[in-house]
Amino acid sequence: MIRLYDTMTREKRPFVPLNPQRITMYVCGPTVYGRAHIGNARPAVVFDTLARLIRHEFGDNSLVYARNVTDVDDKIIASAEAEGVDPSVITERYERFYLEDMGALGVSPPDIAPHATQEIPAMIAMIATLVEHGNAYEAEGHVLFSVPSDPHYGVLSKRDREAMIAGARVEVAPYKRDPADFVLWKPSADGVIGWDSPWGRGRPGWHIECSAMIRAHLGETIDIHGGGLDLIFPHHENEIAQSRCAHGGLPLARFWVHNGFVDMGAEKMSKSLGNIITPNELLERYDGEVLRFSLLSAHYRQPLSWTEELVKQSKATLDRLYRSIFLPGRAKREVDIDPVIEALKDDLNTPLAISRLVEVSKIGRNENIIEAAALLGLLQRDPQQWFKGQSPRSVGGVVKGQIPLSGSATGSVGPSEVGIEARIAERAEAKANRDFATADRIRDELKAEGIVLEDGPSGTTWRRE
Numbered sequence: 370m371i372r373l374y375d376t377m378t379r380e381k382r383p384f385v386p387l388n389p390q391r392i393t394m395y396v397c398g399p400t401v402y403g404r405a406h407i408g409n410a411r412p413a414v415v416f417d418t419l420a421r422l423i424r425h426e427f428g429d430n431s432l433v434y435a436r437n438v439t440d441v442d443d444k445i446i447a448s449a450e451a452e453g454v455d456p457s458v459i460t461e462r463y464e465r466f467y468l469e470d471m472g473a474l475g476v477s478p479p480d481i482a483p484h485a486t487q488e489i490p491a492m493i494a495m496i497a498t499l500v501e502h503g504n505a506y507e508a509e510g511h512v513l514f515s516v517p518s519d520p521h522y523g524v525l526s527k528r529d530r531e532a533m534i535a536g537a538r539v540e541v542a543p544y545k546r547d548p549a550d551f552v553l554w555k556p557s558a559d560g561v562i563g564w565d566s567p568w569g570r571g572r573p574g575w576h577i578e579c580s581a582m583i584r585a586h587l588g589e590t591i592d593i594h595g596g597g598l599d600l601i602f603p604h605h606e607n608e609i610a611q612s613r614c615a616h617g618g619l620p621l622a623r624f625w626v627h628n629g630f631v632d633m634g635a636e637k638m639s640k641s642l643g644n645i646i647t648p649n650e651l652l653e654r655y656d657g658e659v660l661r662f663s664l665l666s667a668h669y670r671q672p673l674s675w676t677e678e679l680v681k682q683s684k685a686t687l688d689r690l691y692r693s694i695f696l697p698g699r700a701k702r703e704v705d706i707d708p709v710i711e712a713l714k715d716d717l718n719t720p721l722a723i724s725r726l727v728e729v730s731k732i733g734r735n736e737n738i739i740e741a742a743a744l745l746g747l748l749q750r751d752p753q754q755w756f757k758g759q760s761p762r763s764v765g766g767v768v769k770g771q772i773p774l775s776g777s778a779t780g781s782v783g784p785s786e787v788g789i790e791a792r793i794a795e796r797a798e799a800k801a802n803r804d805f806a807t808a809d810r811i812r813d814e815l816k817a818e819g820i821v822l823e824d825g826p827s828g829t830t831w832r833r834e
């Protein structure tokens with residue numbers, strides 16, 4: 370049984386799909402006008418891992434995974450104008466880069482990748498339904514969703530009205546009946562990309578895109594809707610309002626799954642702060658699997674601090690795993706990989722799964738370890754290529770079959786961040802089960818290794834002594 374934390378109910382619940390033969394998952398995809406940064410890669414990797422787990426549990430053909438491409442947007446239009454090219458030049462270029470970067474991180478393409486520009490009729494149809502139901506109105510070439518018309522509005526973000534209005538970043542728009550109302554359709558000036566509609570030539574707002582494409586490709590109610598934490602409000606709240614009101618109150622998704630931010634130590638990564646790190650730059654120095662490992666080293670709902678140290682530790686641990694599993698001459702031994710899979714089934718606890726993978730790889734090697742690693746999208750490289758790809762310093766110039774068995778490639782001291790995080794997760798699990806003896810033992814063991822844990826209101830933090 371897979372258990373998932375549902376943002377809607379704010380609890381971990383058993384994941385029971387509506388139809389186990391056709392499980393539906395939709396994740397909000399990229400707006401393609403610039404190179405993806407490492408924060409954008411996190412949902413791609415997290416939901417790719419969840420897709421692997423679902424297929425493992427329910428069967429290869431059990432899941433339909435859709436991730437959209439937003440290829441009409443004001444930022445795209447601005448980029449196209451700046452370069453003096455058609456918007457499609459911008460969107461095709463950055464979609465290709467996105468797929469290349471994510472591919473390098475072992476992210477499989479989704480089953481369906483609907484493009485907003487290809488789905489305009491479905492959006493117009495849904496907007497027309499909302500107008501008909503009294504949930505939307507036309508004003509000065511715009512169509513707006515009427516937030517007061519939906520008594521359920523706010524159900525996901527649980528914000529009060531004041532916070533919602535503040536969060537909606539209200540622009541001065543005299544045609545809005547209510548400050549919280551949001552755009553479903555807006556007019557396009559001459560020379561700007563647009564489509565004919567009952568409300569004149571224009572283009573869709575961002576939120577309606579996802580609601581309409583989910584309906585068109587997956588149905589009225591899907592099993593899992595995913596995305597980054599920052600999408601809860603207003604984007605997902607608006608998707609819910611549109612879909613519920615268009616579909617007679619049916620819920621849009623049965624599970625809402627959100628991943629946490631990637632930050633740069635203290636700062637959140639953002640274009641305006643100029644501290645963006647892209648997979649593209651990192652891939653010049655590291656194999657994509659190292660970046661994937663780093664992204665999975667923290668639990669997906671926790672913030673992840675992206676540091677050079679994290680990437681180095683990830684590489685060192687992966688190097689050890691490759692050696693343990695693929696080094697010729699190591700005796701094959703039956704190992705139990707269930708603990709690895711159980712960790713993943715518990716709300717995708719990837720740090721715990723990785724730590725258990727490392728543990729079983731010490732016992733012996735067996736095909737099923739590789740299978741378990743594949744669920745994380747790890748150990749997917751040709752081992753000989755992996756060993757060759759290492760810098761001469763880290764393998765000491767040895768050749769095939771003579772790779773050193775022990776010792777860290779980067780000479781790190783003390784337990785790795787991944788290992789520490791995994792043990793903190795294990796301790797939290799023990800505490801939740803009121804197994805305080807185990808919780809205390811883990812704390813004492815870490816203390817002996819020079820790691821001090823501090824329990825605070827927002828969870829456990831750690832520091833090296």
Ligand SMILES: [Zn+2]
Nearest residue numbers: 397579604608
């Ligand atoms: Zn969306």
